[in-house]
Amino acid sequence: MQRLNAITFKQLRALDAVCQSGAISTAAEMLSLTPPAVHSQLRALEEVFGCALVNRGQGGFAPTEQGAALLTAFRTARAALERAVHQIETLGKGLSGTVVLGVVSTAKYFAPHLVAMLRSEFPDIDVVLRIGNRARIIQMIETGDLDLVIMGRPPRLPAVVARSIGDHPHLLVAPPGHPLTRIAQVTPDDILSQPFVMREPGSGTRILTMRFLDEIGEGREFAYTEMESNETIKQAVAAGLGVAILSGHTVHEELKSGRLVSIPAERLPIVRHWFVLHAAGQELSQPAIRIMDWIVSNPDRFLPGGARSAARF
Structure with missing residues (x-):
């Protein structure tokens, strides 16, 4: 408990940014801090645990086994806090709120157009776009960072609820x-x-x-x-x-x-097919339900070539 009280959210954000970017200078830009400030947060966190949380290799900084365990806990806690914030906002504004939409890299060619359409259709809902390769998106599903996901073949793990969009x-x-x-x-x-x-x-x-x-x-x-x-x-x-x-x-x-x-x-x-999905057991907010239903009902409006595009290539 003493260690827990010594940890700050800023320190955890510094660790996350350094491991995500691989460089202290890039992490500093992400957090709008100076590199010495990020380094100081990282050192303070390592002093709390008495061990190295990152290693520096040819590809930049990467988490140690202890750092990876702490990152997993932090990302899960952050996702839970974000969901609580979204839920409070939705309760306060009725059906308004934020929906975090994750898409695999291949979908980035139509995803910005889709987000623009969603914002036009639902001006009361803030749609936030996250892009990554398949492995990264699956990781974000596991940690609860995403409300909805557009990807190809749904993963076996974690369990998801998926609805087909089109070819x-x-x-x-x-x-x-x-x-x-x-x-x-x-x-x-x-x-x-x-x-x-x-x-x-x-x-x-x-x-x-x-x-x-x-x-x-x-x-x-x-x-x-x-x-x-x-x-x-x-x-x-x-x-x-x-x-x-x-x-x-x-x-x-x-x-x-x-x-x-x-x-x-x-x-x-x-x-193959495109799917829109979410983690099984995840209780979707009303804004997320509205977004998911619209995506399933309107693939011809945002998929290049339409929902049955296989015949056009």
Whole structure:
């Protein structure tokens, strides 16, 4: 209890920001503090526990085992406090309040437009957008940081309640004039002979790509390069560094402009679905219910190509 009384919210926010950004200077910017102030908060917190809470490696600062345990507790407590604040605001204003909407990186190409539409439809509801790769979004579901989530395949854990929105086609894309565009019937061997550009571990698009290539190649090895964003992958493919499997909604504009082309082949496109979901057992606020119902009822208004877009790619 004595240690608990010595901990401050500012110290925990400093630890969270440093571990999230990997750098004290970036964490200071996030918190509108000076780097020495962030360092001081971190040192004070480590003195309370008598152990290191972060380690510095090649990729920047990362939590130690003790730091990770403290971060999990802090994020859970912060999410609970935010829910309490939202609930109090909603009680005070009727159906008004805040809804935190998390989306996977692939959805960021239509998510801002969706949020703009939601704010227009529901001016009394403040819709806050959070974007991350699949692993990060799942982590935020676990810690209760999100009211609603838009993503592809729902996770097995944590348990969620999911409602389908519409098609989520994935295409094999290449630059115009690529050798695959001159083959009448593209075979698995043709596909596996190409260098691939794919997302980082933890990305849903990477999981889908690896699974597809493993299936058509029956475990055969293939060459690939990792990149950490869909934008970088699109630029790499356009520059001729390889081919990629990407969401049709990610490359919608590039296909329209002719900067990239879709390669037709057996089992392509890979058609998955978009879902809007929330953690099972989570009691949704009235604003969150209104937002979720609107998203399910109006996919044609925000999904590129509409709810049945697979046939258009």
